[in-house]
Structures are given as structure tokens and as C-alpha cells.
Amino acid sequence: MSIRLAEQKDATEWNRLVMNDPQGNFFDRFEWCQALGLVSKSIKPLPLFIEENGKAIGVFPLCLVKHGFWGDLESLPFSDYGGGPFFRRKDVFETADFSSRFYNNLIEFSSRRRCLKLSVRRAYFPDLVDKNTVKKPVIADTNTCTFIFSLKEGLDQVYHNIEPSRRRSIRQGEKRGTVVYEAKNLTDLRNFHEIYVKTMIGLRSTSLPYRLFEYIWNEFVPKNGAKVFIAENDNKPIGAILLLVHKQICHAWSGGSLDQYQDKRPMDVLLWHSIKWAFDRNLEVFDLGSTPSDPSSGHYFFKETWGGKKMSLYNYHILLQPHIWRFYSFGNNAVGKIKKIF
Numbered sequence: 001m002s003i004r005l006a007e008q009k010d011a012t013e014w015n016r017l018v019m020n021d022p023q024g025n026f027f028d029r030f031e032w033c034q035a036l037g038l039v040s041k042s043i044k045p046l047p048l049f050i051e052e053n054g055k056a057i058g059v060f061p062l063c064l065v066k067h068g069f070w071g072d073l074e075s076l077p078f079s080d081y082g083g084g085p086f087f088r089r090k091d092v093f094e095t096a097d098f099s100s101r102f103y104n105n106l107i108e109f110s111s112r113r114r115c116l117k118l119s120v121r122r123a124y125f126p127d128l129v130d131k132n133t134v135k136k137p138v139i140a141d142t143n144t145c146t147f148i149f150s151l152k153e154g155l156d157q158v159y160h161n162i163e164p165s166r167r168r169s170i171r172q173g174e175k176r177g178t179v180v181y182e183a184k185n186l187t188d189l190r191n192f193h194e195i196y197v198k199t200m201i202g203l204r205s206t207s208l209p210y211r212l213f214e215y216i217w218n219e220f221v222p223k224n225g226a227k228v229f230i231a232e233n234d235n236k237p238i239g240a241i242l243l244l245v246h247k248q249i250c251h252a253w254s255g256g257s258l259d260q261y262q263d264k265r266p267m268d269v270l271l272w273h274s275i276k277w278a279f280d281r282n283l284e285v286f287d288l289g290s291t292p293s294d295p296s297s298g299h300y301f302f303k304e305t306w307g308g309k310k311m312s313l314y315n316y317h318i319l320l321q322p323h324i325w326r327f328y329s330f331g332n333n334a335v336g337k338i339k340k341i342f
Helices: 008-020 030-038 096-111 155-161 164-175 186-202 210-219 259-264 266-280 298-304 322-341
Strands: 002-005 043-045 048-052 055-060 063-067 070-075 115-123 138-150 179-182 226-233 236-246 249-257 285-287 309-319
Touching (some): 008 055, 030 043, 030 063, 048 096, 096 115, 115 322, 155 266, 164 266, 186 210, 186 226, 186 236, 236 259, 236 266, 249 259, 249 266, 259 266
Parallel strands (some): 070 115, 249 285
Antiparallel strands (some): 002 048, 043 063, 048 055, 063 070, 138 285, 179 226, 236 249
């Protein structure tokens, strides 16, 4: 087994493997890995082919995230799932020989790029990275989850599974004049991004740049791989959502709403509209997207009320240079605390 860096000419073969693998999802696509390079100059896409006897047998989308002289490898930053289809097939990694060869190749690849750690974010299974196999310290956590529900049982049943308080919010929003329309042009996309940025500011989170969303608009929307909906009230955009589509799965990835219009229930109306849109297009699964696995958080509460099944997600961090990583982390934490004071 070996790993090699995939190039643009490999995109077709890469996506063929993703589409043919039942465990593949939107975030495994070659174009998505490339898109992450638009987030920041410090992020470099490194899509890896897993090969055996010179033939590609799998993909491992990866990014190098630079921190000055050092860096981290992440699969994948700003994505709800990482690791590629291999990390969603537990039986593969239960084969000790495969795991050992894969990780050894990956660690060797990492060492040539002065990396402190390798992260596989939001994998499906616990105990997927064996400390004995990688022979490196491993930090694992389950601080994220998602809620998923089937659309195959029918729209009436989906609506019935939504908690009564949430159904009431949907009806309130519609009665108060909130309507949803599909984004048709870059003006609509800019409205989406403006709402998204204001939402992230309210959450005290870093927003992603407009150029990333413009890439998604140009690359995925024409191929029916993404859809943007905007909620308006009295002809003013007050909420927005970005859906990502892979095969039969509709994934609510990003969006937001304006705080001063929460009584118009823009997110409730938007999400219900999105669910109906996915159902009308014969999609089978709706994924509400990753959220903190904390029942006291607003995001968790909102998504839980839609009646989906909770799925825990597992984050793995393999410390490639544990002593330097701990020193670097200590320094970063100290700087962060000082910034909060001032």
C-alpha cells in the first residue's frame, strides 16, 4: 500500500471512487477539498489517493493547516465529516495489517511537512484509531454530533416527528409573512453571505470568506450539488440556508438569520421549506449538520426538536510531535487568555 498526492487530472477518478462507495459523502469530493484552499492562505489542500499495486483503491481528503513554521494535517477543516469513505467502514480498520500500513504511510507523509498532529474530524465510529497501531499519542473526543432523519417514510410522518413547539414556530413564521425563495444570482448569494456573517458575529465565531461561497455557487449549484434558499419578510432578506447534496442525501451545512427578526421564525420556515424541497426531489435522507454535543447549547436544542436520530461523531488527533505540540498548545492557550483580558 502507498499514498500519493492527487492532482487536478485525477479529479474524475477520485470522484468516481467517492460516488461508487456507499460510505462516500459530499465532503469527500475532490472539488470540496480544493475549495478549502480558498478559506485562507494558511490552508493547502492535499487530496491523497490510497493505492495498492499502483491502483487507486480509496481517497483520503486532507489539508495542511500552517501555523508559522509548523503545521497540522486535518481531514477535514470546515467540514462536517472527514477521513474519506475508509473512515466510515469500521471493518476495514479492524484489519490490523491494513491499519498499520495506512497509518505508517500517512505518518511518513506528515513528517516531511513538519506537522505536529494529524486530525481526523467527525468520523462515524469510536476506537477507530488504535494507539498501539499508530505508536503515537492519540487524543479522542466526542464533542460533536448530528441529527439525521429519513425522508422515505413520507412527508406527513416527518412533520409528525417534529416536536409540537417547532411545528408551531413553523406555522407562526408562515402566518407572520415569512416566505422562502431560491437564490438565483450573485446578488442573492451576497445577501446570503451578509446574513451568514452577521450570524457568525453574533455567535462569536469566525466566518468563512465570500470567495468560498462563490466557488460553491459556480462549482456545485449548476450540477445540482448545492442549493441556496433565502427567507424574506416584507421584501427584506432575514434568513438563509445552504444545502449540499450528494446522491440521496441532503445536508444542511451553513446559514443563519438576523436577530432582530427572530419573531418571524426565519430558520424554522427555511428548514421546513428545505425538507419539503428535498422530499419533492426524491432524496432519502436529511442531515441537519454537525453541532456541539451539548444539550444545553442552543444549536443542539434547535436541531433536536426536528425529530431526527442523534449520531455521535468522533474526533481523533494523532500527535506526531507530542512534546512540541504540547509546548505550542500551551503558548496558544496563554495568548488566547491574554486576548480575552484585553
